[in-house]
Amino acid sequence: MEQFAPVKRSKDGQPVRYLVVDDSVFARRNLVRIIETFGGQLAGEAGDGATAITEYERTNPDIVLMDITMPQMEGIEAAEKIVRQHPEARIVMVSSVGYQENIVAALQRGARHFVQKPVKPEVLYEVIKYVLGEDATVASAAGAGA
Amino acid sequence: MKMELIQPFINAADAVLAEGLQCSTTVGSLSMEEEAYRRKGVAALIWVTGDIEGRIIFDLDPPTAVRVASKFAGTQLPESDTLVRETVCELANQVTGNAITALNDQGFHFRVHPPILHTTDGSKSSEDTEALVIRFETASGSVFMNIALRYNRRCPGERAVAAGQ
Numbered sequence: 001m002e003q004f005a006p007v008k009r010s011k012d013g014q015p016v017r018y019l020v021v022d023d024s025v026f027a028r029r030n031l032v033r034i035i036e037t038f039g040g041q042l043a044g045e046a047g048d049g050a051t052a053i054t055e056y057e058r059t060n061p062d063i064v065l066m067d068i069t070m071p072q073m074e075g076i077e078a079a080e081k082i083v084r085q086h087p088e089a090r091i092v093m094v095s096s097v098g099y100q101e102n103i104v105a106a107l108q109r110g111a112r113h114f115v116q117k118p119v120k121p122e123v124l125y126e127v128i129k130y131v132l133g134e135d136a137t138v139a140s141a142a143g144a145g146a
Numbered sequence: 147m148k149m150e151l152i153q154p155f156i157n158a159a160d161a162v163l164a165e166g167l168q169c170s171t172t173v174g175s176l177s178m179e180e181e182a183y184r185r186k187g188v189a190a191l192i193w194v195t196g197d198i199e200g201r202i203i204f205d206l207d208p209p210t211a212v213r214v215a216s217k218f219a220g221t222q223l224p225e226s227d228t229l230v231r232e233t234v235c236e237l238a239n240q241v242t243g244n245a246i247t248a249l250n251d252q253g254f255h256f257r258v259h260p261p262i263l264h265t266t267d268g269s270k271s272s273e274d275t276e277a278l279v280i281r282f283e284t285a286s287g288s289v290f291m292n293i294a295l296r297y298n299r300r301c302p303g304e305r306a307v308a309a310g311q
Contacts, residue, residue, distance in 0.1 A: 001220065023260055024239065026219065026232040033220065069239070071260050096243025097258055099250035116247070117240045118165045 004125050006039025006139040017043035019061035021052040023070040034121045049073030056082050068095035083110030090131050158244035166218045169285040179277045189264035190238035196256035200295035204238040210287030235261040
């Protein structure tokens, strides 16, 4: 898998920490593999929306990658609840269902961005940099292998 | 079933398989099936409700499921690995989601339910058992997509109840 120039937190130069939420173990593993190529670090995982809320409280991640269609509590509802408690939360919805109503509903309820599955690493990388904005710095390519 | 419903699924399967397997795919065969569904191996089922209702099944024989899952996972998986079944479910999820997205752009509204492993061989029942079976040929083997969809003629209120909203 392609390696990307590492994205670090501006405040302390540490790896960006991700909470990965998806009911599919396969999808979570795939996302973890991808964020590792960005130099990211896994803060936690959840398989449904309710667990995502408790994991957010426990891990305080920099980014949440959130599926939409999940059992018990869906991703958009979970995103809304997290953002209500933590307005600073950066949640990127990652779903195969990418029609406009879904995207608009997610954004209106607090998500910062939307990425459609199958996830293309180069697309997610750009979205992560955009969502983090000035809170992230991109290390030089020379430092990627360090 | 009209082709306008089927084509987005063919397009989505082609795109998702090509992306995940890093190879081109072809439609090997396309046939109607009215008999009870017989599972070939590792099968994932997704229900959709809304303007169009029904189900989509993705089915791979066990060796193909292992090859496809290993390719998607980027590592060789044993046949017994639960990740193999998980991958087939996620494959079904991605194809259905992408197809539904295209159909939504055409004005149809749906709710996609999470994929479930299809563990029974199926029993004969109702009009929904008329299905279109599409066999995709990939470098990792044949992937079968079994689609049984119909237009929902119920009123919007009844649809919402059916979708659990």
